Ligand SMILES: CC(=O)SCCNC(=O)CCNC(=O)[C@H](O)C(C)(C)COP(=O)(O)OP(=O)(O)OC[C@H]1O[C@@H](n2cnc3c(N)ncnc32)[C@H](O)[C@@H]1OP(=O)(O)O
């Protein structure tokens with residue numbers, strides 16, 4: 001059977017930019033557009049030229065894309081011609097091959113938000129779309145609030161979209177602007193619109209995620225006949241976001257009935273870059289990637305429960321709906337109090353520690369993991385600390401140095417500009433190769449910014465470790481997370497530290513104590529010991 005073409009329309013750079021807290025710079029827009037183009041979407045909506053300086057600058061140096069580069073705007077205002085509407089003119093002046101205009105299709109919005117007559121709005125849609133087509137551009141019409149409008153006044157909503165289609169719109173995109181339409185309703189309405197005369201291969205769907213069904217609504221629309229899907233990377237977008245393309249694309253390519261019915265511009269090879277694209281966007285936004293994101297999240301193929309891990313080792317399909325590598329992800333068998341010996345052996349093997357099944361040491365390590373997790377430790381993410389725990393149990397953890405004592409003081413005082421600042425000072429005494437070494441460090445960085453007591457401690461600890469100093473020189477602390485695991489006077493603090501080195505390795509360690517400094521120090525020590533072991537240091 002011939003597959004039908006399904007068009008993917010990305011609006012990360014426009015609706016995605018309407019996410020609270022998101023503001024792309026022009027170079028970031030270029031970086032995202034390049035990644036989208038490599039992915040193989042059919043349309044890239046770059047933003048709204050004329051609406052803000054960043055968008056205008058981006059369109060001035062528009063990227064060269066295989067995807068149809070599209071400018072977004074709104075239908076002309078009443079009381080002026082399309083040629084004389086300066087907002088529409090700015091959109092057209094961007095010179096893009098396609099222009100997408102949003103217009104009202106819900107009668108209530110016409111009278112309430114625009115304050116014009118229903119007839120004036122129809123004329124605004126007609127004249128605006130016709131103007132774009134007359135300029136030789138591809139016209140798209142985003143039918144705002146279409147599903148709510150269709151429920152309130154189906155005749156008017158249909159008249160609005162039929163007007164856009166008759167005026168030459170290549171695509172009429174039905175928008176669930178407020179995000180409340182249910183997938184079954186979306187499917188029924190799409191069928192009605194097709195029956196009313198707009199063919200499915202001219203119909204698109206634009207869903208918002210306010211009931212967390214934007215992906216489901218989009219898929220329902222496609223099965224009902226729509227042939228264009230609008231969405232964003234990582235589901236960015238106004239309020240709760242848009243249909244998430246990092247979920248939709250793998251579903252369309254890997255799941256039935258979509259995989260057999262449709263083809264998209266995304267190749268199998270590009271699909272393997274899905275995790276990378278998703279992480280790239282998070283990096284740009286300085287966001288921690290959402291671990292539980294379908295397909296692309298770090299936990300999407302993490303098998304924590306002992307029963308799952310045991311079966312996964314026999315055959316991964318027992319607990320995985322797809323092969324993780326298809327989307328560029330990988331399988332993780334984390335260690336925790338939910339684990340059994342199968343998780344444990346897998347994790348030990350990954351750390352280069354081979355233990356035969358049935359060895360009693362496995363039970364001892366497992367018991368210790370569970371006992372320590374009950375105290376507040378968490379080995380789920382702190383893989384390096386888990387490895388050290390196992391090595392200690394196996395007698396394979398060298399004693400590189402011994403910490404004799406440490407101290408941190410925090411002083412609040414005036415600096416040379418007469419401004420009150422905090423300054424932490426740490427003293428660490430270690431014994432290396434039989435020799436005692438005392439190191440002192442402050443928390444102030446070269447710009448005069450106070451980096452806090454843990455920073456001072458970390459610098460003092462790393463300052464002089466004798467012959468090991470050179471080995472840890474390229475190591476840096478890149479993330480620090482604190483969690484109170486128990487409330488009240490019995491509070492227990494868990495600190496997770498992420499470290500990185502010049503070889504591009506990143507590892508996590510954990511420390512637990514009633515005292516945040518002690519918890520941090522424990523995690524710091526683990527971080528250094530793990531690095532020394534991995535780099536083959538001899539005790
Ligand atoms: C559903 C969506 O997500 S659509 C995309 C929405 N995106 C954005 O709004 C982001 C970019 N927007 C902007 O930067 C600004 O709103 C601008 C530059 C477009 C307009 O700014 P302003 O001229 O200051 O208008 P403002 O934002 O206050 O109000 C919007 C105006 O557009 C009118 N309008 C809204 N939709 C439409 C439409 N489809 N067709 C014509 N006019 C419209 C409103 O009635 C209002 O006019 P009024 O001020 O006479 O009441």
Ligand SMILES: CC(=O)C(=O)O
Pocket residue numbers: 015102142143144145175176177178206208
């Ligand atoms: C156009 C658009 O973003 C919406 O209606 O949601």
